[in-house]
Amino acid sequence: MSLFLTTISVDEAVKTARSLGTTVSQEEIALSSACGRILATDIKSDIDIPGFNRSSVDGYAVRSRDTTGASESLPSMFRLIGRVAMGGDGFGNLPSDSCLYVPTGGPVPEGADAVIMIEYTESIGEDILLKRPVAPGENVVLRGEDFKAGEEILRRGTPLSPREIAALAAVGRTAIPVTRKPRVGVISTGNELIPVSEIPVGSQVRDINSWMCGAVLESTGCIPEYFGITKDDRPTLRKILQNALSVCDAVIISGGSSKDDRDLTADLISESGEVLVHGISIAPGKPTIIGRSGQKPVIGLPGHPASAFVVLLVIARPLLQEMTGQGDREMVTKRLTLGENIPSARGREDYVRVRIREGRVYPEFGKSGLVNTLIRSDGLVRVPSGVEGLEEGEFVEVILW
Amino acid sequence: MSLFLTTISVDEAVKTARSLGTTVSQEEIALSSACGRILATDIKSDIDIPGFNRSSVDGYAVRSRDTTGASESLPSMFRLIGRVAMGGDGFGNLPSDSCLYVPTGGPVPEGADAVIMIEYTESIGEDILLKRPVAPGENVVLRGEDFKAGEEILRRGTPLSPREIAALAAVGRTAIPVTRKPRVGVISTGNELIPVSEIPVGSQVRDINSWMCGAVLESTGCIPEYFGITKDDRPTLRKILQNALSVCDAVIISGGSSKDDRDLTADLISESGEVLVHGISIAPGKPTIIGRSGQKPVIGLPGHPASAFVVLLVIARPLLQEMTGQGDREMVTKRLTLGENIPSARGREDYVRVRIREGRVYPEFGKSGLVNTLIRSDGLVRVPSGVEGLEEGEFVEVILW
Numbered sequence: 001m002s003l004f005l006t007t008i009s010v011d012e013a014v015k016t017a018r019s020l021g022t023t024v025s026q027e028e029i030a031l032s033s034a035c036g037r038i039l040a041t042d043i044k045s046d047i048d049i050p051g052f053n054r055s056s057v058d059g060y061a062v063r064s065r066d067t068t069g070a071s072e073s074l075p076s077m078f079r080l081i082g083r084v085a086m087g088g089d090g091f092g093n094l095p096s097d098s099c100l101y102v103p104t105g106g107p108v109p110e111g112a113d114a115v116i117m118i119e120y121t122e123s124i125g126e127d128i129l130l131k132r133p134v135a136p137g138e139n140v141v142l143r144g145e146d147f148k149a150g151e152e153i154l155r156r157g158t159p160l161s162p163r164e165i166a167a168l169a170a171v172g173r174t175a176i177p178v179t180r181k182p183r184v185g186v187i188s189t190g191n192e193l194i195p196v197s198e199i200p201v202g203s204q205v206r207d208i209n210s211w212m213c214g215a216v217l218e219s220t221g222c223i224p225e226y227f228g229i230t231k232d233d234r235p236t237l238r239k240i241l242q243n244a245l246s247v248c249d250a251v252i253i254s255g256g257s258s259k260d261d262r263d264l265t266a267d268l269i270s271e272s273g274e275v276l277v278h279g280i281s282i283a284p285g286k287p288t289i290i291g292r293s294g295q296k297p298v299i300g301l302p303g304h305p306a307s308a309f310v311v312l313l314v315i316a317r318p319l320l321q322e323m324t325g326q327g328d329r330e331m332v333t334k335r336l337t338l339g340e341n342i343p344s345a346r347g348r349e350d351y352v353r354v355r356i357r358e359g360r361v362y363p364e365f366g367k368s369g370l371v372n373t374l375i376r377s378d379g380l381v382r383v384p385s386g387v388e389g390l391e392e393g394e395f396v397e398v399i400l401w
Numbered sequence: 402m403s404l405f406l407t408t409i410s411v412d413e414a415v416k417t418a419r420s421l422g423t424t425v426s427q428e429e430i431a432l433s434s435a436c437g438r439i440l441a442t443d444i445k446s447d448i449d450i451p452g453f454n455r456s457s458v459d460g461y462a463v464r465s466r467d468t469t470g471a472s473e474s475l476p477s478m479f480r481l482i483g484r485v486a487m488g489g490d491g492f493g494n495l496p497s498d499s500c501l502y503v504p505t506g507g508p509v510p511e512g513a514d515a516v517i518m519i520e521y522t523e524s525i526g527e528d529i530l531l532k533r534p535v536a537p538g539e540n541v542v543l544r545g546e547d548f549k550a551g552e553e554i555l556r557r558g559t560p561l562s563p564r565e566i567a568a569l570a571a572v573g574r575t576a577i578p579v580t581r582k583p584r585v586g587v588i589s590t591g592n593e594l595i596p597v598s599e600i601p602v603g604s605q606v607r608d609i610n611s612w613m614c615g616a617v618l619e620s621t622g623c624i625p626e627y628f629g630i631t632k633d634d635r636p637t638l639r640k641i642l643q644n645a646l647s648v649c650d651a652v653i654i655s656g657g658s659s660k661d662d663r664d665l666t667a668d669l670i671s672e673s674g675e676v677l678v679h680g681i682s683i684a685p686g687k688p689t690i691i692g693r694s695g696q697k698p699v700i701g702l703p704g705h706p707a708s709a710f711v712v713l714l715v716i717a718r719p720l721l722q723e724m725t726g727q728g729d730r731e732m733v734t735k736r737l738t739l740g741e742n743i744p745s746a747r748g749r750e751d752y753v754r755v756r757i758r759e760g761r762v763y764p765e766f767g768k769s770g771l772v773n774t775l776i777r778s779d780g781l782v783r784v785p786s787g788v789e790g791l792e793e794g795e796f797v798e799v800i801l802w
Contacts, residue, residue, distance in 0.1 A: 047600065052603065087604055332801065
């Protein structure tokens with residue numbers, strides 16, 4: 001049974017892939033290990049932050065109304081009643097016409113509503129001369145101005161970068177609820193494949209896809225489980241696929257590259273589930289399979305590494321993002337001018353590897369399956385299926401590697 | 402001793418920071434663990450890849466000169482002498498006017514110099530009709546066309562993404578020479594600081610910077626070593642700094658936020674080395690220290706998380722990149738139109754947190770040190786020191802988070 005001739009659009013394929021991605025369970029990990037993980041619950045602030053009115057400069061806390069009229073030529077005099085210690089409890093209520101030295105980050109005492117920067121003052125014994133007035137609230141961060149107690153500060157599904165780690169620390173979270181990393185089985189099929197450690201004889205080829213696929217999985221927040229190389233042999237592949245499905249949340253099978261082998265993968269998926277897509281209007285990557293075995297997603301990649309990589313990026317990545325709980329994340333793109341025409345066939349989406357030179361984009365043409373085009377390029381340009389190519393001088397969005 | 406008033410430009414500061422970054426030693430790790438690491442040596446291909454002339458389509462290998470004149474109306478007839486098996490050894494020399502079925506990725510036999518796609522042929526018993534001619538080399542990837550034996554394919558200093566992992570697998574590398582991850586000590590100073598797990602009382606503040614800093618270190622390929630919170634107390638900080646320096650390749654100290662505390666950090670660095678920079682014309686982040694203790698870099702960050710983060714990105718990151726051996730990597734930026742004026746003071750480089758809405762860039766103004774501006778923004782816009790601000794409608798490069 002081959003559905004291969006019924007190719008569907010990239011959008012449809014991505015939608016189908018996404019629909020298979022149910023988020024795996026969650027776990028709690030230490031704040032120090034949370035960077036790069038995906039938040040599994042919404043996070044609220046436990047307290048007002050800051051918990052006190054805080055000075056944002058080194059200076060003197062005052063009642064702003066006492067400073068009216070102060071100027072360079074006629075400074076106002078204030079009595080210095082002390083210095084605030086960092087982390088201390090404040091100083092009670094500030095009397096009129098008095099001031100208190102407060103360092104950056106220190107607490108502004110009750111009664112005071114502004115801090116004048118030390119640069120606009122002069123010290124005369126026990127007294128401080130103010131050379132300009134301050135407005136109410138000037139140089140003061142109010143209690144709760146950063147985050148209010150109970151305020152939602154981060155949403156589930158957020159990837160945790162150093163900035164979110166900072167916010168989690170601010171609201172006192174030391175154990176962070178994150179989605180469990182999905183385990184994804186990686187299988188390479190093909191009679192021509194040999195392990196990377198061996199030297200190819202005749203038309204043998206090293207198994208590149210297992211490791212490339214594993215690296216993509218790691219970069220997307222998954223744990224690759226390697227099931228090695230199998231021959232294009234039904235009972236062997238069936239056994240390995242079942243084994244992989246029994247311990248993994250999803251499976252990615254790459255190759256073989258002949259039409260027959262692709263049918264083998266599709267047949268095996270059908271035995272325990274359903275082939276939803278077999279053939280996508282995408283170049284490279286047409287012979288891609290999207291299916292499920294039970295409720296677990298199974299993706300069949302083309303055998304050529306360069307094609308497999310494009311499919312991992314464009315089709316598998318959205319699925320993995322659903323599984324890791326981060327939902328729909330845009331790819332990072334850069335808008336640049338095309339330096340050379342890119343021809344393309346109407347009716348399929350082309351993903352052309354491109355190089356960026358002096359701010360212009362040039363296609364890296366190369367025969368099908370060359371690995372060197374991957375490492376010599378800077379990204380991909382998508383040529384939509386409705387057009388017959390892109391012209392020099394056009395703006396294009398480069399999907400950066 | 403305070404050098405604080407002598408601020409230097411951001412460019413100078415980055416140059417100084419970079420100059421302190423000597424690459425740490427290298428180690429060999431498994432291919433499966435190499436994604437995200439930095440290559441420590443140049444890598445050459447051990448063999449020709451492919452190791453044979455490879456078909457890039459499913460079709461029939463032929464001598465191209467035998468196909469001259471073949472057309473839809475007058476097909477040429479070829480004798481099918483067999484089918485190539487994937488991974489097999491080929492078929493000896495192909496006789497004239499004969500053809501051999503070769504699947505995508507299969508070996509093209511000696512004598513043949515082209516493969517005609519199966520779509521342009523018809524099978525009649527033992528014979529195959531060709532309905533068009535093929536050019537020499539058509540649909541054949543020549544031996545060594547991807548990589549030649551001995552060809553340099555990757556350079557030391559390259560960060561290993563899935564694409565480089567693919568290339569390393571192709572050339573048979575299972576043990577990858579990468580730079581050792583630098584260990585960087587993280588110290589937070591400030592009498593006001595308490596551990597994240599505690600609830601602040603009075604003007605106490607949770608230690609955000611240790612964890613934010615650690616997350617930045619991890620994202621940059623370093624290993625953070627946490628030395629906790631210390632009071633702004635000379636003997637205590639001296640002891641912890643010495644301890645950190647004895648086990649780490651570099652140390653980052655954040656806070657305290659008052660001028661006195663900053664002098665304490667600078668004094669302690671001077672005791673065992675040299676303060677090279679104390680004050681940078683950058684906002685936020687002016688009170689930054691760059692120094693060395695012996696030959697080990699020590700960076701003093703401002704205490705406010707939002708300021709510390711900008712300094713980590715703009716000043717510390719280039720240093721860490723040198724230490725990890727990846728040299729000068731550009732930050733990922735996106736060119737977009739400014740939706741609102743950004744005022745700035747001439748003579749200092751401003752890094753303004755911005756939000757991207759419908760393709761336009763809006764500054765996220767917020768008082769100094771607010772953590773919420775970090776998680777509510779999408780990146781930074783740099784306002785160069787020579788200008789007094791940026792105007793609505795201008796193109797700006799957004800440094801994406």
